[in-house]
Amino acid sequence: MRHKNPWVCRRMVKEGLRITQTRMVIIDILTRNPEKHFSAEEIFLMAHRINPGIGFATVYRTLDLLAQMGIIQKMEFGDGKARYEMTEAMENVPHHHHLVCTECGKVIDYTEFTDEEKELLAKVEKELSEKYKFKIKNHIIQFCGICNNCGKRG
Amino acid sequence: MRHKNPWVCRRMVKEGLRITQTRMVIIDILTRNPEKHFSAEEIFLMAHRINPGIGFATVYRTLDLLAQMGIIQKMEFGDGKARYEMTEAMENVPHHHHLVCTECGKVIDYTEFTDEEKELLAKVEKELSEKYKFKIKNHIIQFCGICNNCGKRG
DNA sequence: TCCTTATTGATAATAATTATCATTTTCATT
DNA sequence: AATGAAAATGATAATTATTATCAATAAGGA
Numbered sequence: 001m002r003h004k005n006p007w008v009c010r011r012m013v014k015e016g017l018r019i020t021q022t023r024m025v026i027i028d029i030l031t032r033n034p035e036k037h038f039s040a041e042e043i044f045l046m047a048h049r050i051n052p053g054i055g056f057a058t059v060y061r062t063l064d065l066l067a068q069m070g071i072i073q074k075m076e077f078g079d080g081k082a083r084y085e086m087t088e089a090m091e092n093v094p095h096h097h098h099l100v101c102t103e104c105g106k107v108i109d110y111t112e113f114t115d116e117e118k119e120l121l122a123k124v125e126k127e128l129s130e131k132y133k134f135k136i137k138n139h140i141i142q143f144c145g146i147c148n149n150c151g152k153r154g
Numbered sequence: 155m156r157h158k159n160p161w162v163c164r165r166m167v168k169e170g171l172r173i174t175q176t177r178m179v180i181i182d183i184l185t186r187n188p189e190k191h192f193s194a195e196e197i198f199l200m201a202h203r204i205n206p207g208i209g210f211a212t213v214y215r216t217l218d219l220l221a222q223m224g225i226i227q228k229m230e231f232g233d234g235k236a237r238y239e240m241t242e243a244m245e246n247v248p249h250h251h252h253l254v255c256t257e258c259g260k261v262i263d264y265t266e267f268t269d270e271e272k273e274l275l276a277k278v279e280k281e282l283s284e285k286y287k288f289k290i291k292n293h294i295i296q297f298c299g300i301c302n303n304c305g306k307r308g
Numbered sequence: 309t310c311c312t313t314a315t316t317g318a319t320a321a322t323a324a325t326t327a328t329c330a331t332t333t334t335c336a337t338t
Numbered sequence: 339a340a341t342g343a344a345a346a347t348g349a350t351a352a353t354t355a356t357t358a359t360c361a362a363t364a365a366g367g368a
Contacts, residue, residue, distance in 0.1 A: 018334050018345060040324080055348040060325065068256070073298075076230035080356070081324065099288050102222070108286055120274055125297060132262055133302035134253050142294040143279060144227075148287040172314060172365050194355080209317035214356065234325070235355065 005031050007091070008071055017065070025050050026062045030072055030086055034093040035109060037075065037083035070137050077142070079105045087138055097141040103150035159185050161245070162225055171219070179204050180216045184226060184240055188247040189263060191229065191237035224291050231296070233259045241292055251295040257304035 025047050044059045066072040072084045077100050086093045099108040125136045179201050198213045217238050220226040226238050231254050240247045253262040279290045
């Protein structure tokens with residue numbers, strides 16, 4: 001166990017959840033890598049290196065829990081395994097979206113954002129929330145296509 | 155077999171692919187339901203009703219093929235099974251995005267804000283294409299949150 | 309009609325995720 | 339610090355979506 005994210009801990013206590021070693025290890029891994037999108041297996045391997053007792057099922061359970069709490073975001077890029085990353089609601093997490101290559105599966109993050117883009121997103125979210133009585137927590141934006149490498153070969 | 159989508163057929167011939175009954179049935183199903191997002195199983199069941207000889211593996215193969223050709227779009231809403239729908243590039247397919255309830259899995263389509271959104275999206279796509287030398291074919295936009303029903307109960 | 313080859317369907321195999329359950333931890337209370 | 343109820347865990351089996359295999363079939367040019 002390394003570092004406790006006080007914000008997350010407070011939320012867990014408030015919801016009657018227990019602060020366990022396994023959970024802290026997983027949250028620490030995700031907190032330290034806000035710009036990465038890890039698969040459950042990758043997280044398991046990293047957690048296992050820190051605390052070899054941790055089991056695979058618990059990793060899945062913890063990831064589900066954190067996603068349910070809105071702390072992490074589950075995303076799928078089409079290769080059959082889900083990825084997880086910190087929500088933008090968390091501190092130090094840059095707003096970013098993904099370019100997904102449908103050929104090789106490569107995922108590029110981009111963080112450039114015009115103010116115009118941000119404004120429109122906020123506006124759309126607000127209007128959708130009202131119209132559909134839908135409490136929007138976050139969004140997923142992916143641009144799918146062919147990356148530079150695959151484009152050369154193809 | 156019902157109806158042949160001439161545009162799709164032309165593309166298939168051009169790429170040396172064969173116009174088979176199974177493929178036509180599946181394309182027909184998708185073409186007739188441009189606003190739906192079917193799972194592979196749902197498509198299999200519908201195809202099976204039209205032509206009981208069709209096998210599950212072929213449904214998957216055909217969906218992969220069509221996705222590769224950019225005719226349909228594979229998306230995942232987080233419930234473990236992929237969904238497929240016509241690309242906006244196809245005729246009669248309205249520009250739309252999704253609201254996904256992380257509680258019950260319900261998916262709402264919305265079509266509002268199209269003009270402004272489309273414009274900005276086109277601009278962003280152009281800029282990203284150039285910057286990352288990435289040939290963008292389509293995009294996935296999902297707003298995740300809690301739907302009206304789940305909000306009441308929760 | 310014939311012939312080559314892409315495509316198919318049935319089935320088995322794979323791989324990610326989830327359910328089960330006895331055991332261990334957490335943490336409020338003493 | 340010790341206690342005890344309940345939540346959480348780890349090992350494992352079970353489930354489920356998807357993919358690979360392969361002999362049989364059908365598409366389409368000759």
